[in-house]
Structures are given as C-alpha cells and as structure tokens.
Amino acid sequence: GAGVSQSPSNKVTEKGKDVELRCDPISGHTALYWYRQRLGQGLEFLIYFQGNSAPDKSGLPSDRFSAERTGESVSTLTIQRTQQEDSAVYLCASSFKPQLNTEAFFGQGTRLTVV
Amino acid sequence: GQSLEQPSEVTAVEGAIVQINCTYQTSGFYGLSWYQQHDGGAPTFLSYNALDGLEETGRFSSFLSRSDSYGYLLLQELQMKDSASYFCAVQRWDYKLSFGAGTTVTVRA
Numbered sequence: 001g002a003g004v005s006q007s008p009s010n011k012v013t014e015k016g017k018d019v020e021l022r023c024d025p026i027s028g029h030t031a032l033y034w035y036r037q038r039l040g041q042g043l044e045f046l047i048y049f050q051g052n053s054a055p056d057k058s059g060l061p062s063d064r065f066s067a068e069r070t071g072e073s074v075s076t077l078t079i080q081r082t083q084q085e086d087s088a089v090y091l092c093a094s095s096f097k098p099q100l101n102t103e104a105f106f107g108q109g110t111r112l113t114v115v
Numbered sequence: 116g117q118s119l120e121q122p123s124e125v126t127a128v129e130g131a132i133v134q135i136n137c138t139y140q141t142s143g144f145y146g147l148s149w150y151q152q153h154d155g156g157a158p159t160f161l162s163y164n165a166l167d168g169l170e171e172t173g174r175f176s177s178f179l180s181r182s183d184s185y186g187y188l189l190l191q192e193l194q195m196k197d198s199a200s201y202f203c204a205v206q207r208w209d210y211k212l213s214f215g216a217g218t219t220v221t222v223r224a
Contacts, residue, residue, distance in 0.1 A: 031210055042216035043158070043202065056211050058116075091157065095210075102146055102165075102206050106157040 002026075004107035006092050012113045013082055021077040021110045025094030032075050033093040033104060034067060043091065049075060082114045117141040119215035121203055126221045133190045135218045137203035140184060147179050147186045148204040152217070158202060161188070190220070198222045 005024040013019050025032050034046040045059040049069040060066070064082075069075040079086055089111050093104040119139045127133045137147065146165040150158040162170055164179035164186060176189040190197055200217040207213075 033212055035214070043214035045211070045213050048211055050210065055209055093158075093212075095212075102148055102163045102212075103160040104148075104150075104212060106159070108157050 004092055004094050004105050006090075006107035006110050008110060009108060010111045010113075012115060015084060015114055016081055018078065018080045019082055019112065021079075021090050021092075021112070023075045023077070023092030023094075023107060025073065025075070025092070026096070026105055027073075029094035029096045029105075030072065031095040031097075031104075032069055033095075034075070034077050035091045035093070036061075036088045037091055037109070038088045046077070046090075079112075082112075084114045087112055087114045117205055117207070117211075117213040119203055119205060119213065121201075121215045121218050123216065124219045124221070126223065127193055128223050129193055129195060131193050133193060133220060135188045135190070135201055135203075135220070137186045137188070137215060138184060139186075139203070139205050139215075141205050141207060141213070143208035144181065144184075145206045145208050145210070147177075148206065148212070149175075149177055149188045150202045150204060150214070151199050152202065153199045161201075193222050195222050195224070 007022045033048040035043040064080045067077045089109040091109045093106045095104045121137045148163045149161040152158040162177040169178045174191045179186040202214045202217045204214045
C-alpha cells in the first residue's frame with residue numbers, strides 16, 4: 001500500500017475484554033515499531049520487529065500485552081483483559097532497512113478507549 | 116535503556132527562530148532523528164543526523180554532537196503551521212527507535 005495502515009482506527013471496549021490491533025506496514029519495510037501515546041504525552045516504546053523477530057520486548061507494559069509479525073508484513077498487537085489505563089492511541093511505524101534509511105513512516109493510529 | 120530530555124514547551128512569534136535542544140543517554144548510539152506531530156495527526160519525519168554537524172532542510176536544520184550526546188532542531192522563519200509537537204528520537208545500533216517526551220511549539224501572530 002501507499003502508507004502504513006492501522007485498523008481499527010477507533011476501538012471502544014469494556015474493561016476485561018481482549019483487543020487486537022492490526023498494522024499493515026509499507027511493503028518491503030523490514031522494521032516495524034509499536035508505540036503507545038497517551039493524550040498530550042510522548043511516544044512510549046512498546047516493541048519492535050526486525051523481519052518477524054522481536055529483538056526487544058522490554059517496552060511491553062505487562063504480560064497482558066503481546067505482539068507478533070508474520071511474513072515480514074502484518075503485525076498484531078494484542079491486549080488481554082484490558083484495563084482503563086490501557087486507553088491511549090497505539091501507533092505503528094515501519095522503516096525500510098533502517099541501516100540505510102532511518103525514516104520511520106507512521107500510521108494514523110488506533111485510538112483505544114476502555115470503559 | 117535509553118533516555119532523552121527535551122523542553123516541554125516553547126512559544127514564539129511568527130518569523131522568529133526557535134531552537135529545541137535534546138540530550139540523550141543510550142548505549143550503542145547510531146543516530147538522532149526529529150519528528151513533527153500536529154494535533155490529532157501521526158508523527159512525520161523531519162531530519163536525521165548520524166554524524167556530527169549541521170543538516171539543513173529548508174527552514175529546518177538539525178545538529179548533532181556525538182561527544183556531548185546532544186542535538187538540536189532549529190526552526191527558522193516560524194509560521195503558524197509550525198505549531199506542533201516536535202520529538203527527538205535516538206536510533207540504536209540494533210535499530211531500536213526511542214522517542215523523547217516531545218516539545219510543544221506554539222507560534223503566535
């Protein structure tokens with residue numbers, strides 16, 4: 001596709017339910033990043049992938065959070081047993097061979113509201 | 116881990132020059148990037164420095180001093196449309212990309 005696509009754009013869920021957020025990176029981009037952004041705050045690193053591998057999972061806030069990437073393409077971020085503090089915008093970004101070009105392209109994000 | 120520090124807010128008038136400083140601490144530093152984010156929008160890439168010195172792109176310039184673990188973004192000839200949040204980001208040798216808390220720039224007429 002032309003850019004990074006995230007779905008859904010908005011998600012309202014009840015506390016305790018599981019949610020799955022999807023990211024379609026730009027075709028051919030090897031690196032894929034997930035960030036969380038609370039209102040008026042910075043970008044909190046969650047996890048990133050090189051190909052299908054996640055070298056650094058240290059940013060995941062708890063074991064309720066998990067992510068996977070398949071086919072060096074689509075990635076899903078899953079949040080189990082959602083809590084109100086999970087409410088935020090979840091941003092995905094991808095980069096083509098970051099050792100050559102460090103520009104990361106962001107999707108429009110998924111706004112998650114836990115009620 | 117990584118840590119980045121940048122001012123939280125800057126206010127300036129149209130036509131002015133603004134400098135946003137960023138200091139960082141990280142192991143395996145590879146490069147420093149800057150991103151712009153308008154309210155409700157996605158961050159967009161502005162510039163990248165891997166080597167010491169100044170990179171100029173139109174009205175925006177970015178500087179890096181690796182020995183001082185310091186960089187800055189210079190916004191010249193400020194326009195109202197430059198009102199946004201600006202983030203510095205460090206890229207590590209393993210391509211992990213970590214962002215600072217952001218600087219909100221408000222441009223007044």
